[in-house]
Amino acid sequence: MNEERQWAEAILKEGDEVSFRRLYRRHTPRLFNIALRMLGSRADAEDIVQETWVRAVRQLGRFRWQSAFSTWLTGIGLNLCRDHLRRRKRLSWSALEALPEPSAAAAPSGLRLDLEEAVQALPEGYRMVLLLHDLEGWTHREIAHGMGISEGTSKSQLFNARRAVKASLKGEGNRNERRTG
Amino acid sequence: MNEERDEVQWTDGEAEDLKRLARSEELPADLEDRIVARLSSEGLLGRRVLPWWRQLWMPWALAGTAALAAVFLLGFSLGQRAGADSAASMMAEVRQTRDLEQAIANVQRTGSAYVTALSALGHLSAAQSTDPAERRQSQEVALSALYAAAQELVRLDSDDPVAARLLQGLEAERLRQVSAQDSQQEPKPRKIFWN
Numbered sequence: 012m013n014e015e016r017q018w019a020e021a022i023l024k025e026g027d028e029v030s031f032r033r034l035y036r037r038h039t040p041r042l043f044n045i046a047l048r049m050l051g052s053r054a055d056a057e058d059i060v061q062e063t064w065v066r067a068v069r070q071l072g073r074f075r076w077q078s079a080f081s082t083w084l085t086g087i088g089l090n091l092c093r094d095h096l097r098r099r100k101r102l103s104w105s106a107l108e109a110l111p112e113p114s115a116a117a118a119p120s121g122l123r124l125d126l127e128e129a130v131q132a133l134p135e136g137y138r139m140v141l142l143l144h145d146l147e148g149w150t151h152r153e154i155a156h157g158m159g160i161s162e163g164t165s166k167s168q169l170f171n172a173r174r175a176v177k178a179s180l181k182g183e184g185n186r187n188e189r190r191t192g
Numbered sequence: 193m194n195e196e197r198d199e200v201q202w203t204d205g206e207a208e209d210l211k212r213l214a215r216s217e218e219l220p221a222d223l224e225d226r227i228v229a230r231l232s233s234e235g236l237l238g239r240r241v242l243p244w245w246r247q248l249w250m251p252w253a254l255a256g257t258a259a260l261a262a263v264f265l266l267g268f269s270l271g272q273r274a275g276a277d278s279a280a281s282m283m284a285e286v287r288q289t290r291d292l293e294q295a296i297a298n299v300q301r302t303g304s305a306y307v308t309a310l311s312a313l314g315h316l317s318a319a320q321s322t323d324p325a326e327r328r329q330s331q332e333v334a335l336s337a338l339y340a341a342a343q344e345l346v347r348l349d350s351d352d353p354v355a356a357r358l359l360q361g362l363e364a365e366r367l368r369q370v371s372a373q374d375s376q377q378e379p380k381p382r383k384i385f386w387n
Binding site: 022026027028031032035036039040043044047048053057060061064065068069125126127130145146147170173174176177180 | 200201202206209210213214215217219220223224226227228230231232234235236237238
């Protein structure tokens with residue numbers, strides 16, 4: 012039994028706070044980072060992280076340890092991010108398949124964008140897949156399983172996300188060249 | 193970046209930027225404590241852990257208590273049933289008596305039972321009731337049986353002075369109670385009837 016599972020057992024059986032803090036410190040930095048990139052707000056990211064841990068501890072007894080704890084935890088966090096974004100009425104995950112072409116997600120002209128801003132400007136569906144795949148190292152299979160979409164959709168979203176980011180950066184570069192030229 | 197289409201790849205500079213982007217933001221200092229407090233308030237953390245001997249003791253204690261309760265209820269039920277059966281069989285035996293010796297023995301047994309019941313009534317009346325009306329009712333129950341017995345005793349031997357005096361005293365007490373009730377002029381239904 013790995014140590015994370017032992018900690019989880021201690022939380023379940025004894026409500027052990029020390030074990031919880033160990034799990035928290037191991038996984039929260041990445042969880043917070045994803046939530047922050049997804050939501051673009053530290054306050055919202057904190058709320059999501061808190062709610063994620065509460066749900067995770069509540070559901071800990073149902074986790075079968077057939078996948079990595081971090082994957083399971085991040086899945087909970089991403090679902091909460093998705094709900095949060097839905098409440099903002101920006102995007103419904105079910106509408107991901109019908110997302111516009113990447114050109115529509117490119118940065119508005121006149122704005123200077125670095126990579127971080129370009130990622131932040133992506134539609135949420137693109138951003139989520141890009142963050143999970145390129146920053147967190149998830150496979151398309153894991154993304155598909157965690158997000159409830161097909162692997163093909165995950166691949167398509169990643170392709171479109173990268174193209175949109177590159178288009179944003181390239182467009183900004185062209186604009187800078189025109190200004191200096 | 194192993195499964196995506198080949199058309200779009202990051203440049204080295206973009207890959208560096210991505211690595212920088214992937215670096216964790218600094219966590220809010222108090223977030224951990226806030227989450228622990230929330231989990232504790234919901235009873236998910238910080239539950240009291242019983243020592244091993246109490247964890248073992250608790251189920252046994254519960255099982256023992258349940259077993260005792262079951263034995264008590266079983267015994268109580270059997271006792272009630274046996275008592276009822278015993279009284280019923282005693283009454284049947286008394287009615288079917290044809291032999292004088294057996295009749296004497298029956299009087300002795302039922303007399304003992306009466307005294308025992310009277311003793312129990314006295315204990316219960318003293319322990320469970322502070323209401324004078326309830327205590328008076330208990331006394332009337334006991335006296336009514338004694339009165340009926342005295343009547344039978346006089347019938348057995350009309351010249352017996354002890355039986356005559358007992359019946360006389362009980363009759364005087366009965367008349368006094370009737371007179372007291374009549375003077376109050378409250379038509380209370382009587383619960384006890386003298387034979």
